[in-house]
Amino acid sequence: MYPENFRYTKEHEWIHVEGDTGTIGITDHAQEELGDIVYVDLPKPGTHIEQGKSLGSVESVKAVSDVYSPVSGEVLEANALLADSPEKLNEDPHAAAWLVKVKLRAPAEVENLMTAADYQTYIGAEK
Amino acid sequence: MINKVRQHLSQNEALLFERSSPGKKAYQLPELDVPAVDAAEALGAENVRAEIEGFPEVSEVEAIRHFTRLSTWNYAIDHGMYPLGSCTMKYNPRINELVARIDGLAWAHPYQPEALSQGCMQVMERLELMLAEITGMDAVTLQPAAGAHGELTGILLIRALLEKRGNPRKKILIPDSAHGTNPATAAIAGYAVENIKSSSTGGVDLAALEGLVNEDVAALMVTNPNTLGVFEENIIRVAEILHRKGAMLYMDGANMNALVGMARPGDFGVDVLHLNLHKTFSTPHGGGGPGAGPVCVKKVLEPFLPTPRLKRSGKKLTFDYKRKNSIGRVKAFYGNFGVLVRALAYILAHGGPGLRNATMDAVLNAVYIRKQLEPYFDLPYPSPNMHEVVFSDDRQAKLGVRTGEIAKRLIDYGFHPYTVSFPLIVHGALMIEPTETEGKLELDQFIEAMISIAKEVETDPELVKNAPYGTRTSKVDEVTAARKPVLRWKPA
Numbered sequence: 088m089y090p091e092n093f094r095y096t097k098e099h100e101w102i103h104v105e106g107d108t109g110t111i112g113i114t115d116h117a118q119e120e121l122g123d124i125v126y127v128d129l130p131k132p133g134t135h136i137e138q139g140k141s142l143g144s145v146e147s148v149k150a151v152s153d154v155y156s157p158v159s160g161e162v163l164e165a166n167a168l169l170a171d172s173p174e175k176l177n178e179d180p181h182a183a184a185w186l187v188k189v190k191l192r193a194p195a196e197v198e199n200l201m202t203a204a205d206y207q208t209y210i211g212a213e214k
Numbered sequence: 215m216i217n218k219v220r221q222h223l224s225q226n227e228a229l230l231f232e233r234s235s236p237g238k239k240a241y242q243l244p245e246l247d248v249p250a251v252d253a254a255e256a257l258g259a260e261n262v263r264a265e266i267e268g269f270p271e272v273s274e275v276e277a278i279r280h281f282t283r284l285s286t287w288n289y290a291i292d293h294g295m296y297p298l299g300s301c302t303m304k305y306n307p308r309i310n311e312l313v314a315r316i317d318g319l320a321w322a323h324p325y326q327p328e329a330l331s332q333g334c335m336q337v338m339e340r341l342e343l344m345l346a347e348i349t350g351m352d353a354v355t356l357q358p359a360a361g362a363h364g365e366l367t368g369i370l371l372i373r374a375l376l377e378k379r380g381n382p383r384k385k386i387l388i389p390d391s392a393h394g395t396n397p398a399t400a401a402i403a404g405y406a407v408e409n410i411k412s413s414s415t416g417g418v419d420l421a422a423l424e425g426l427v428n429e430d431v432a433a434l435m436v437t438n439p440n441t442l443g444v445f446e447e448n449i450i451r452v453a454e455i456l457h458r459k460g461a462m463l464y465m466d467g468a469n470m471n472a473l474v475g476m477a478r479p480g481d482f483g484v485d486v487l488h489l490n491l492h493k494t495f496s497t498p499h500g501g502g503g504p505g506a507g508p509v510c511v512k513k514v515l516e517p518f519l520p521t522p523r524l525k526r527s528g529k530k531l532t533f534d535y536k537r538k539n540s541i542g543r544v545k546a547f548y549g550n551f552g553v554l555v556r557a558l559a560y561i562l563a564h565g566g567p568g569l570r571n572a573t574m575d576a577v578l579n580a581v582y583i584r585k586q587l588e589p590y591f592d593l594p595y596p597s598p599n600m601h602e603v604v605f606s607d608d609r610q611a612k613l614g615v616r617t618g619e620i621a622k623r624l625i626d627y628g629f630h631p632y633t634v635s636f637p638l639i640v641h642g643a644l645m646i647e648p649t650e651t652e653g654k655l656e657l658d659q660f661i662e663a664m665i666s667i668a669k670e671v672e673t674d675p676e677l678v679k680n681a682p683y684g685t686r687t688s689k690v691d692e693v694t695a696a697r698k699p700v701l702r703w704k705p706a
Binding site: 146174 | 635638692693696697
């Protein structure tokens with residue numbers, strides 16, 4: 088369920104790092120908790136984001152929730168698919184419905200994040 | 215046998231636009247007895263519209279029937295219990311309406327000279343004094359038009375005071391159980407928001423607070439009792455921690471219905487709070503009339519209150535506009551005056567002991583519901599509750615039925631739904647606030663309905679998931695409505 092090559096935050100975001108680029112999304116657990124997602128607000132390319140700070144928000148029928156950035160860096164691209172099809176975030180949160188791609192400023196930050204196994208234990212305990 | 219409460223029969227009703235036929239009118243005017251004026255000439259051609267596209271044309275009886283029928287589709291507190299948690303949907307006593315319709319009050323004009331407005335000004339003065347006494351605060355402004363407006367006014371007052379002291383500071387702390395308006399208020403007042411996690415008993419975590427309060431923190435916005443209906447038992451300590459660092463304690467008065475006549479925020483360290491007259495003081499909500507969100511403050515904040523301020527010199531009341539530290543007006547004229555009249559009528563009709571009784575009944579009713587429903591619904595925070603009780607759908611969710619679906623089924627039983635999925639710290643929340651309005655008969659009917667639904671979830675979850683059945687339309691597709699909103703009706 089949770090890809091081994093991703094890292095995870097306590098706020099239920101994932102990041103997949105390749106070289107100095109990271110792809111960020113929200114976890115399957117997050118989409119499940121949020122319910123039907125109706126709107127996604129993402130930063131423009133060029134925006135500087137900070138680890139642990141909000142990079143955008145996801146709105147479901149229940150609530151609007153901030154998305155916290157797993158890393159610091161600069162936004163390279165926001166997923167255009169989500170503007171018209173926010174439901175993709177419910178259907179495929181770990182692949183097609185990624186949120187943003189970023190250029191990492193401090194790649195070592197990733198080391199602070201949870202592995203897939205840690206994350207699974209974490210959400211098990213939260214329930 | 216369940217004692218169902220059934221609403222009126224539903225009937226179909228077309229849109230007024232669909233009933234329109236050209237040339238129909240709902241009025242007849244006599245022949246002009248003065249020379250006709252050419253509107254284009256008098257106002258300028260660019261200001262005159264020849265036709266309003268698609269404007270419905272119907273007869274008088276068609277207009278009357280249309281809106282009367284629509285009004286019968288409403289559910290209102292005059293129909294039955296309205297357990298919408300956090301909203302305090304109490305009955306609006308008719309005496310309030312009677313008093314608000316007294317000619318001298320109903321027909322008063324805001325531009326009337328002060329000499330002819332002394333009665334109205336006295337209404338405002340008495341209400342200010344009584345709200346100050348009820349809350350234990352020193353001064354009150356009646357201007358803000360609703361709760362969130364009161365919040366903004368309150369935080370702007372704090373900002374003005376801190377600026378005067380040399381540093382407006384940067385952050386407002388807000389518990390994760392707060393109403394969503396709190397962070398919105400802080401952001402609009404130019405503050406960054408920092409969340410504080412609730413403790414395991416649902417209160418403010420003192421250790422976490424101590425760690426977060428520093429010279430950057432302007433205030434903590436706290437709701438007491440909080441959105442779980444739990445009294446913040448460490449509130450005096452909370453105030454001390456803030457005050458020691460020069461920060462202020464803001465209280466969201468949304469839940470004052472649990473405190474009136476029993477405990478005063480001013481006595482437990484609150485610096486500013488707003489009241490929702492349309493909740494605690496029985497004035498109509500929303501479409502039934504505008505709201506009112508008076509803000510009550512301690513002396514230190516009084517110089518910053520919005521202008522004009524009521525000022526008494528001997529027997530005469532005047533409006534004081536010359537206050538150099540004031541944050542200025544937050545609303546045209548003097549607030550929603552008609553609402554203020556109703557709130558004063560409510561306070562005077564009850565008197566001190568009556569208000570205290572209302573509070574005790576509000577708490578008693580919520581505790582009664584909790585005790586009766588505890589065997590059927592999961593109670594995530596078992597701390598003693600006050601005027602409302604928050605269950606979670608944990609047990610029902612295991613059978614595939616969520617809080618929103620239980621709420622829809624409740625409509626079939628003739629009740630307005632409780633508050634769904636709030637506060638956010640409770641997973642799948644069912645938030646129930648009966649208010650003091652309900653007698654045991656109505657409470658028991660509600661409890662029977664909830665127990666019956668809990669049993670339906672076990673025996674026939676699909677029945678609950680597809681509810682409601684007794685309404686004009688079955689369940690609407692909220693998801694598509696939010697994803698692809700259609701905001702304007704157009705002719706087919």
